[in-house]
Amino acid sequence: MKRITIPLLALILAGCTHEKNALIEQGNYKIDRGNYTVDTRITSANANERIRFLVMHYTAVDDKESLRLLTQPDGGASAHYLIPSVPAVDGGKPVVLGLVPERRRAWHAGVSHWAQRDNLNDTSIGIEIVNLGFTEGLTGKHWYPYTPEQIELVARMAQDIATRYGISPDNILAHSDIAPQRKHDPGPLFPWEMLAKRGIGAWPSKEAVVKYLAGRDPAATASVKVIQTALAKYGYQIPQNGELDEETRKVLIAFQMHFRPSDISGSADAQTEALALALVEKYRQ
Numbered sequence: 001m002k003r004i005t006i007p008l009l010a011l012i013l014a015g016c017t018h019e020k021n022a023l024i025e026q027g028n029y030k031i032d033r034g035n036y037t038v039d040t041r042i043t044s045a046n047a048n049e050r051i052r053f054l055v056m057h058y059t060a061v062d063d064k065e066s067l068r069l070l071t072q073p074d075g076g077a078s079a080h081y082l083i084p085s086v087p088a089v090d091g092g093k094p095v096v097l098g099l100v101p102e103r104r105r106a107w108h109a110g111v112s113h114w115a116q117r118d119n120l121n122d123t124s125i126g127i128e129i130v131n132l133g134f135t136e137g138l139t140g141k142h143w144y145p146y147t148p149e150q151i152e153l154v155a156r157m158a159q160d161i162a163t164r165y166g167i168s169p170d171n172i173l174a175h176s177d178i179a180p181q182r183k184h185d186p187g188p189l190f191p192w193e194m195l196a197k198r199g200i201g202a203w204p205s206k207e208a209v210v211k212y213l214a215g216r217d218p219a220a221t222a223s224v225k226v227i228q229t230a231l232a233k234y235g236y237q238i239p240q241n242g243e244l245d246e247e248t249r250k251v252l253i254a255f256q257m258h259f260r261p262s263d264i265s266g267s268a269d270a271q272t273e274a275l276a277l278a279l280v281e282k283y284r285q
């Protein structure tokens with residue numbers, strides 16, 4: 001029995017994410033991979049994290065259905081994390097369901113684009129929040145609110161994940177930011193401004209917005225071309241034709257759900273232009 005103890009320990013260490021640190025503590029720089037060995041004495045500093053984005057979603061269905069859709073083995077959707085409608089509490093801490101390990105690629109973003117990148121599943125962590133989304137009524141869309149417990153858990157997770165991977169504020173995104181033609185989640189009731197006050201995600205400076213508004217009525221009609229140029233520079237996939245066509249309008253709605261949730265009509269107004277220019281000034285100069 002004693003003869004299998006050491007290889008067994010090596011195997012356990014090799015399977016651990018912090019395998020190298022564990023091995024160094026053991027005074028051993030070799031990783032045994034069964035029929036070959038890795039020498040880790042010399043490592044390169046020329047590397048960065050593969051994970052660059054954090055993407056927020058709502059599931060649009062209840063707890064039971066969310067869990068079923070995100071875990072059924074049909075090659076459909078998945079996400080790294082699922083926040084239930086009422087997160088459990090364990091030892092005083094809220095509990096999130098970890099459905100896919102962070103080092104694996106979850107299928108939450110679909111066809112997507114941000115800045116210079118496509119297919120964000122490759123480079124992101126996805127958080128799904130149980131929320132019914134919206135119902136269509138006579139007065140337009142009625143959105144379902146998030147609970148304070150869900151938002152507190154989102155905030156703690158976003159802070160932790162962004163810190164661990166060095167994700168920049170402008171890369172903490174809504175699904176609707178990266179797929180504005182298809183997606184509305186996490187919707188206008190997701191509290192981006194409140195999270196930004198806690199240091200999570202991007203937000204334009206008030207002074208810059210006032211500067212770019214330049215005394216205009218916030219609802220005044222603005223140049224579609226200026227808005228398209230600014231939003232493309234900030235990261236959105238948006239036409240550059242100077243026309244408020246259907247595709248452009250959907251991007252404006254996505255942008256407004258994130259940065260101006262009080263009016264998500266998709267209009268090309270002065271406030272939208274000022275917000276876009278202020279974000280470019282802060283994050284793209």
Ligand SMILES: [Zn+2]
Pocket residue numbers: 056057058108175183185
């Ligand atoms: Zn989504």
